Amino acid sequence: MVSTILPLTVENIALRRRGRRILGPISWQLGGTGITVLMGPNGSGKTSFLRAMHGLERISDGRLHWSAPIDQTRARQSFVFQTPILMRRSVVDCIAYPLLLDGVSRRIARDRAAEAATQVGLAAMLDQPAQLLSGGEKQKLALARALVRGPELLFLDEPCANLDGRSTSDIEKILLAARDAGTRIVMSTHNLGQARRLADDVLFLYVGQLVEFGPASRVLQTPATPEMTAFIKGDLLP
Amino acid sequence: MNDIWQGLAQAARLIVARDADLIEIATLSLQVSLGATLVASLIGLPLGAWLAINRFRVRRVVIATMNALMGLPPVVVGLFVYVLFSRSGPFGVLGLLFTPTAMVIAQVIIITPIVASISHQAIRDLWADYHDLLISLNASRTQRIKALLWDGRRALMTASLAGFGRAIGEVGAIMIVGGNIDHATRVLTTAIALETGKGEFGMALALGFVLIALAVLVNLTVHFLSRTERGSRW
Amino acid sequence: MMLKSLALLAAMALGTAASAEEMKMAVTTSFANSGLAEVLLPEIEKDTGITVQLLVVGTGQALTLGAAGDVDAVLVHSRAAEDKWLAEGNGTHRREIMYNDFVIVGPSTDPAGTKTATNATDAFKAIAAAQAPFVSRGDDSGTHKMEQALWKTAGIEPVGDWYRSVGQGMGAALNTAAGMNAYILADRASWLNFGNKADLAIDFQGDPALFNQYAYLPVNPEKYPHVKAELVEKLEDWLVSDKAKGLIEGYKIAGQQLFVFNAQPE
Ligand SMILES: Nc1ncnc2c1ncn2[C@@H]1O[C@H](COP(=O)(O)OP(=O)(O)OP(=O)(O)O)[C@@H](O)[C@H]1O
Numbered sequence: 001m002v003s004t005i006l007p008l009t010v011e012n013i014a015l016r017r018r019g020r021r022i023l024g025p026i027s028w029q030l031g032g033t034g035i036t037v038l039m040g041p042n043g044s045g046k047t048s049f050l051r052a053m054h055g056l057e058r059i060s061d062g063r064l065h066w067s068a069p070i071d072q073t074r075a076r077q078s079f080v081f082q083t084p085i086l087m088r089r090s091v092v093d094c095i096a097y098p099l100l101l102d103g104v105s106r107r108i109a110r111d112r113a114a115e116a117a118t119q120v121g122l123a124a125m126l127d128q129p130a131q132l133l134s135g136g137e138k139q140k141l142a143l144a145r146a147l148v149r150g151p152e153l154l155f156l157d158e159p160c161a162n163l164d165g166r167s168t169s170d171i172e173k174i175l176l177a178a179r180d181a182g183t184r185i186v187m188s189t190h191n192l193g194q195a196r197r198l199a200d201d202v203l204f205l206y207v208g209q210l211v212e213f214g215p216a217s218r219v220l221q222t223p224a225t226p227e228m229t230a231f232i233k234g235d236l237l238p
Numbered sequence: 239m240n241d242i243w244q245g246l247a248q249a250a251r252l253i254v255a256r257d258a259d260l261i262e263i264a265t266l267s268l269q270v271s272l273g274a275t276l277v278a279s280l281i282g283l284p285l286g287a288w289l290a291i292n293r294f295r296v297r298r299v300v301i302a303t304m305n306a307l308m309g310l311p312p313v314v315v316g317l318f319v320y321v322l323f324s325r326s327g328p329f330g331v332l333g334l335l336f337t338p339t340a341m342v343i344a345q346v347i348i349i350t351p352i353v354a355s356i357s358h359q360a361i362r363d364l365w366a367d368y369h370d371l372l373i374s375l376n377a378s379r380t381q382r383i384k385a386l387l388w389d390g391r392r393a394l395m396t397a398s399l400a401g402f403g404r405a406i407g408e409v410g411a412i413m414i415v416g417g418n419i420d421h422a423t424r425v426l427t428t429a430i431a432l433e434t435g436k437g438e439f440g441m442a443l444a445l446g447f448v449l450i451a452l453a454v455l456v457n458l459t460v461h462f463l464s465r466t467e468r469g470s471r472w
Numbered sequence: 473m474m475l476k477s478l479a480l481l482a483a484m485a486l487g488t489a490a491s492a493e494e495m496k497m498a499v500t501t502s503f504a505n506s507g508l509a510e511v512l513l514p515e516i517e518k519d520t521g522i523t524v525q526l527l528v529v530g531t532g533q534a535l536t537l538g539a540a541g542d543v544d545a546v547l548v549h550s551r552a553a554e555d556k557w558l559a560e561g562n563g564t565h566r567r568e569i570m571y572n573d574f575v576i577v578g579p580s581t582d583p584a585g586t587k588t589a590t591n592a593t594d595a596f597k598a599i600a601a602a603q604a605p606f607v608s609r610g611d612d613s614g615t616h617k618m619e620q621a622l623w624k625t626a627g628i629e630p631v632g633d634w635y636r637s638v639g640q641g642m643g644a645a646l647n648t649a650a651g652m653n654a655y656i657l658a659d660r661a662s663w664l665n666f667g668n669k670a671d672l673a674i675d676f677q678g679d680p681a682l683f684n685q686y687a688y689l690p691v692n693p694e695k696y697p698h699v700k701a702e703l704v705e706k707l708e709d710w711l712v713s714d715k716a717k718g719l720i721e722g723y724k725i726a727g728q729q730l731f732v733f734n735a736q737p738e
């Protein structure tokens with residue numbers, strides 16, 4: 001898959017909320033292929049940064065520059081939220097919904113949704129109300145829904161936060177497959193092991209600032225900043 | 239206490255005998271209240287949804303007005319409609335006063351704010367829930383409204399039923415604009431008021447029981463038709 | 473599904489159209505409560521083909537409905553208000569039909585001693601002197617107006633805890649009086665038909681000052697061209713006929729005649 005919306009240039013963006021700057025200023029370029037993992041302590045701005053790039057947050061300063069007209073970028077990216085947002089519908093209808101928005105017929109949408117559900121291991125509960133799923137199942141549903149349109153760019157905000165080892169490894173397999181199929185992935189995680197398994201690049205945020213960015217092998221082995229070093233060692237940051 | 243048993247027995251007797259007057263009165267009650275509920279839903283449900291997802295300047299004012307209208311005494315609404323539709327009023331030529339149509343109009347005014355207010359609240363909560371997802375999925379404005387109305391259909395039905403409940407039990411307004419004319423505009427509530435006035439508490443209570451039974455029946459029917467009891471969450 | 477059935481029912485509701493020979497008449501609560509209407513209306517329909525739709529309200533509201541052109545005729549019992557209404561050009565004329573009488577209803581023990589009063593005014597004086605609870609319609613009805621006239625003749629301004637103005641129809645006011653075991657001025661018919669007498673009884677009656685003249689007032693068709701003047705006239709002819717006289721004087725509750733027919737031929 002050749003990306004039509006990337007690279008995305010993040011130009012000095014900052015988010016200000018209630019008189020406080022919670023993110024930035026950050027300049028960065030999102031391009032190429034692979035998986036970028038966002039790391040950083042709680043409250044460092046990972047969620048805010050992902051949402052800002054996806055267009056869910058009002059940007060106070062700076063701007064985002066996509067390689068395609070802005071009205072075409074939206075439909076080609078998707079987002080998996082830190083806490084899944086599920087519609088009050090059955091599992092299969094939840095996954096089919098983005099296809100319906102694209103004008104795909106209901107029958108075809110449901111067929112493709114059923115396929116996507118099978119890939120994430122939800123084949124047995126297609127007709128169950130989505131709200132009744134367990135936490136891990138909800139995450140899988142959200143992932144299947146995010147992938148069903150075959151996005152060029154996929155944001156995930158701590159997709160495995162509440163999952164057991166088995167489910168985590170299921171999801172990681174799906175993400176790797178998506179990457180190999182050409183989807184550009186940006187995700188946040190607190191799990192260093194997961195970062196080691198998945199990351200091509202690592203981006204480290206600290207108090208709203210981009211502190212370190214580089215290839216995973218380098219950043220995770222030999223961090224260049226004291227903050228990242230301390231974070232990897234599991235030390236509490238001042 | 240004795241009156242209540244007498245009322246129940248009387249109600250049973252009337253129903254078993256298929257009392258012609260009772261059937262006429264109860265049918266008109268249903269027609270007027272369901273008619274008003276239909277019209278109020280057609281206005282109130284979209285209005286509530288619209289208010290829930292759009293931010294415009296006078297939105298707060300509209301919502302405050304709507305909530306205030308909910309507390310409007312029916313008698314005031316009745317007088318208002320009477321003045322409008324009286325022969326000496328602006329719409330007098332239509333000759334609608336003391337007809338079921340005038341009763342429907344009065345009830346629409348009474349229950350539309352209720353329907354709109356409840357649906358506004360329900361859709362607002364659902365919108366808060368769905369907001370990020372629908373934006374992220376790039377749903378158009380129309381698609382968003384459709385999703386909210388469809389997924390909120392159960393709450394919207396509750397809003398309509400709340401309106402119906404208010405309508406079928408209403409007496410103050412329809413007494414004034416309907417006139418409680420025998421065989422023309424007499425409904426259960428006005429008949430109850432009449433019997434109470436005559437001191438015929440047993441009969442009044444009997445009609446009261448019929449009214450309750452009818453309201454329950456309509457609620458059950460609507461739930462059955464929409465199969466809302468299937469599935470535990472919606 | 474729900475919408476379809478609702479639409480159907482709404483269509484039915486709006487389809488209740490008026491038939492040709494219908495007219496509306498505003499009457500007082502006391503007349504409706506007498507039960508005489510239920511005897512007369514079917515006979516009227518049989519003899520004249522007119523369906524008379526009754527709007528049962530207080531005298532004040534009945535005259536207001538007539539003045540607004542919302543009814544075709546009015547049947548009330550309050551001379552002063554009727555004359556004023558006619559003077560304002562609301563009606564064509566006034567035709568006396570019949571009279572009944574008011575009674576003073578009160579606790580069967582008659583704590584104020586009205587039973588021994590020589591006339592209605594004295595009975596009212598006795599109630600005021602004893603400060604015995606008294607329920608007033610307070611609704612501008614004919615009965616209320618009669619009550620006010622009696623207080624005026626007695627030279628009493630009824631105020632105080634004992635005097636309760638309820639602002640309701642005859643039946644509701646009687647219910648209140650029954651609940652409070654209070655005195656009340658009622659028309660005989662409403663009283664006899666009243667189903668919740670509790671400890672109340674007639675304490676005073678018979679003074680001609682308590683007679684209650686009913687009059688038929690057609691709404692002025694020059695003011696409101698839509699009124700069904702022809703039906704109104706037909707109904708008047710029937711109301712003053714010998715057939716009506718027989719039915720009115722023959723109407724009894726608990727063996728008592730309620731109304732005296734006194735219409736004069738034209
Ligand atoms: N709308 C807002 N108004 C005020 N402060 C906000 C708002 N949104 C986020 N913040 C603050 O911005 C900071 C960054 O929040 P964010 O959710 O991006 O952190 P995070 O890195 O995702 O944390 P976690 O690991 O706990 O998910 C936090 O201090 C948060 O309280």
Ligand SMILES: [Mg+2]
Pocket residue numbers: 046047048082157
């Ligand atoms: Mg976060």
